Amino acid sequence: MSTTASAESPASSIPVFTTIQAYRQWRQAAFDGKHTVGFVPTMGALHDGHLSLVQRSLAANDLTVVSIFVNPAQFAPHEDLATYPRTLPTDLEQLSRLAHPAPHRTPSAVFVPAVSDMYPSGITQDVANQKGTFVEVKGYGEQMEGRSRPTFFRGVATVVTKLFNIIQPTNAYFGQKDIQQGLLLRRLVGDLHLAHPTPAHLHIVPTARDPSTGLALSSRNAYLTPPERARAPAVYAALRAAATQWHSGHSKAHSLAAALGVLEAAAQDGGSEGVQMRVDYVEMNDPETLDIVPDGDTMASRESKPAILSAAVWIGRTRLIDNLILGDSGSILPMQ
Template sequence: MAQRDARVALRDYRAWRAQATREGKSVGFVATMGALHDGHLKLVRASLEENDYTVVSIFVNPAQFAPTEDLASYPRTVESDIAKLASISHPSGRKVDTAFVPSVKEMYPNGFTQVVADQIGAFVEVKGLSHQMEGGSRPTFFRGVATVVTKLFHIIQPDRTYFGQKDIQQCVVLRRLVSDLVFSHPPSPEHFRVIPTGRDPKDNLALSSRNAYLTPDSRKVAPVLYRALRAGQEVWEQSHWSDTDKQERIKKTLDTARAVVLEEVDRCKQDGKSVDLKLDYISLNHPKTLENVESLLADKGASAIDVSQGAILSGAALISQGNGGKVTRLIDNLLLGFKL
């Protein structure tokens, strides 16, 4: 029944999935855009641990790229991706059963344009959770993500699905999608597993397919975002904070984290290696509503803020080398006082 290490077409996949249902077998699912790295493989291993079968999709989704973004140059390495999936196994002998590598035509059968104003047809939006954090710089990104993941969940029918914490906002958005639209697959938000961010063991840089864009010099600078978030986390977790210190705690956490990146920005300008680093944002957000804690503090005061449920400390930075060099967007986050 399984089509191990092989790509499978949509029609054939549906027949395969129906047979798995008849046999009472559980299916785990990992959605990817390819260019697989150890972070992706960590998700695959989590699925192999919990499910009879594991499916991995490889699809560079045009709906989550703005017309000005890197859709055309996004790394596409399907053959090596398939080989990496084939190399993974669980002690039980379980392996990746199916690689689903659809075409744009299969996923958007009635055509597609990246220009949102010109789009016709069915698209999915999750209101109130998509405009902050990454949504501030990429306003159509989560519309594209929610749309393609809805399609993939309908096709794959996963009993459990696995996403990485590095894309924390995506995880919050998609868990809410599963809950609000009462998906049967995955059957509940609890079946939407969030796996801790995969990191480089030497410097803790969050693993990302876009790290392939980094030059040797910019790769040395890239871990600054994680260092900044860790510095902010250390401030947040200091034991002396009381309930009345919310304003100072929030301000000092963010100021400390931002200062680490801004100091690196200055160093990059002075070291003569032509590495250009720009801070996009560092923010504190509520773990469920994603409300910006700093903005809430400014608008409504400390009494409106409840940090007892913890917070998400996240950030993004842009890094490139030389005039006209490829710009790499770095994102990362740490969970303060809660677990997903």
């Protein structure tokens, strides 16, 4: 299959497409060759979590496409769009080193569009002044992360709809760390009857973690100072403490109290080192509706129906999120 990359793209052993037209020519050749295409959308600043998604795609698809696009529409006016790390040369170098051994596959293409191409009507972070077409998934973007970031999922749904329309993937891969995003996008592709991908081919992949601390890998971890990073594993520890109580038969309220206790102890210890910690939320939600699980519910009363246990915690100026799935995760995560 022949490919052409834009002359403006950085040097890379992988074809880099910076225009929609050039990418669509490549995608048509993939259709003609009856090749399956896996897709991993990213905002760059790639880490091992992103790369694990790419490896999952390499294992399951003939071709794998990675997009790198820092999406202005999912940043509120006070958020860190300007300072979000942009590391395209390093990202391309990391991708060029990836390979799946049997059969031998490497990343096939990288899509790096311009903001003006993704938002032809222009884009501002102020929703009230935005023009053009935007996508909302009503009833699924207001809970969990949406309570703290009310315009976030509107921006996510909009840009991913655009990317799916451009990339037309057979399969798409998202990390469990951003589980609400994955569940909302499954709802979106079903409601809009998208063929590329279908809901069954939008995969939520278990969170990649630091092997020694359990800290969920995230581009924002780079913002942490060394003392802050030393406290960051408390988020995962808190979730595990709550999960232990839940699986022991205790109520949701009791389980969340266990998580908050871990975080309060970590905040007290960190305070002596000048590390400020603040809990945004620790909550349990239903994966189908995203509604909050009642405080009195237990694992037995839910008849082992899964629940999402999630947390968002500020450590210094960095907001970290993480989650665990309680109960049977088979309907949410792909088979291992």
